[in-house]
Amino acid sequence: MDISAQPEQVFPRILLPYTLGIVVFYHFKYPGFLPLLIGINLSLLSLLLLLNNYYIIIKVYRFKSGTGLLFQLFFFFFGGLLCYHHQNDLKSDDFSKSSNLYLRIQVMNEPYQRAGILRFKGQIQSVYFTEQQEKQRQQEQRGKHIGKVSPSQKLRAKTASGKIIVAVKLDPRQPLAINYGEELLIPASYTPIKSSFHPAEFDYQAWLAAQNIRHQSFLRQNQVLKLGLQSGNELFKFAIALRTKQVERYQTLLQDNDAVAMASTLILGYRADLNKETLAIYSKTGTIHALSVSGMHVGLIYFILNYALAFLNQKRNSQYIKLFLILGLLWFYALLTGCSPSVLRSVIMISIFLVGKTYSRPANKYNILSFAAFAMLLYDPFLIWDVGFQLSFLAVFGLLYLQPKLQNCWPIQNKWARKLWGIISMSLAAQLFTFPLSIYYFHQFPFLFLLGNLFILIPVTLIMYFGILLLIPGLDFLAPVLSWVIQVNNTGLKFIAAIPYSVLSGIWINKVELLLLSIFLTLGTMAIVNSSWRLLMTAFSFLLALQFSLSRTAVIRYHQQEIIRFEIPKQKAIAYIFAQQATVYTHLKQEDDAFQYFIQPVLAYHQIRFLKIIPLPP
16 A cells, blocks of 8 residues: 555655644643744755755665655654744743733633533733732743732733633523624633543543633623624635525525424534434434545535536636636535534535546546645644544545445446445445444444445435535425424434344544554455455454454453442442452433433443432432
8 A cells, every 4th residue: 555656646655653742742732842842944945945956966765765764754843843842832922821811811712501501711811910929920931939918909911822722601581692703801710621631431521622722611691791893704704704694594484393404403513412312313323424524515505516517628728717717616614614623624525526527637546635734734733632633534434445446346236236336335435444443432333334325325415415505595385394394304314223233332442452453454455355365364463463352351351340430520439340240320311312321321331231220318
């Protein structure tokens, strides 16, 4: 699988060391490394430029391996440099490094309301403090302390950086409306985000840290002051306002709440609350990807635009107009849906493909994919930790590399059977390359993913097309049709999910086992594709190591004895675990959301087969 051997495939060779540099230096945080990284990058860049200028004189071509190593090292340290530059907690002006009274923040995203709580991300603009607080901070840095702050002192302000999660308890009588881009003044009453208490619990701290957020603030509505200032991106504001109007149109025309949530989520990328039963059905059938705007949706939009603008293919100048229109509309759709990693990846790849096609400059498929990843990680290095980013690029790489080989390994003469096998091979390739990460993150594997993905192919396409048409004024009569298609889609998936043994759940692997499984599948795939017996034997050696690790874990679970106290807001729960049996004392019922979120993952992690729940006295 040597995809970097050809000269035009430069970005795969850039992406690997660059990504590795981000990963390595993300875990080694030390402010003193920043000047060192700057010096190393400048030295390597200067050396590479020198070698390029004197390429013939020095006869650099004789030392290809050496220059290649310098090239790789430069992007490795460049990735580390950008990672350090992106770390807010390493910056001297981070808001959490000083004592403050107030924070001026900008709302970074569209606020999300649930159960009377409004949540949003805030970008720190400046902090407000007293002179005595500033003196106290300076004295504390010198190891000295001074008295308490007097409230009568005048406030001072200075610019600051950082991000924070804000949760506002709304007044039900007159709830406060907060929009993207608004600037707010809030008290500097924030707390560090705590890590999870058990390895099986969702690590909320690590998830937010990967977004450069390490603090949270819980406020009442009367503690938030709107400053009447707007500092967000105007185009993004327009897209959010337009999406809100389109969601309201769905709410007006579609009577069923599930249909509204499905259409809003699938077509517009709106964060709608789907019921638990619907989410479980899509999860069990391996079609959960259909509930978020992804590359498939961008592809369907492109197909419509390409077909509608086909009349512009006749002349060279009109082809440029077609290119401009398609790219403009695709990028606006990406903005409208929130610019998720999978959508950005798709739009970047389609943009490069269309530009190359229009200018008769065909581009290598691996180069396009690598460029899309590099461009996104150049803008935000922490996207490397985004699950959607990881799964999206792995799935597309599987489609590019493995799907053609799978399709060609079984030559079929019948036209429709060949198309069906092409769709099946696409699903198999994407599933194989995302399988390790999927079970690592989601702890389950849907056996009927092929059946589920084949079934939704036509309904999801119809939902996309009818949903887009319904947004056009005058086509309200399509609302019942859209609702019916959504109902048919959900009913069919519900039937598939009800098939016995349709999903294997409770799969827990650690990072070492994830690495062993990934290497086994990679080498195994390469061995089959290249008919290499040596690679196949090497792959099986990693499989044996994986089996040994899993067996060791099973033995540990069989002899485990543990008492676990759960940290659940406003609830109490304690579990006594002996071997594969557990007794849980709690006020919660097994079907409660808090039980499923906090307790059930821990029981699955410990491979509990026999569970007894004893209610605590009120």
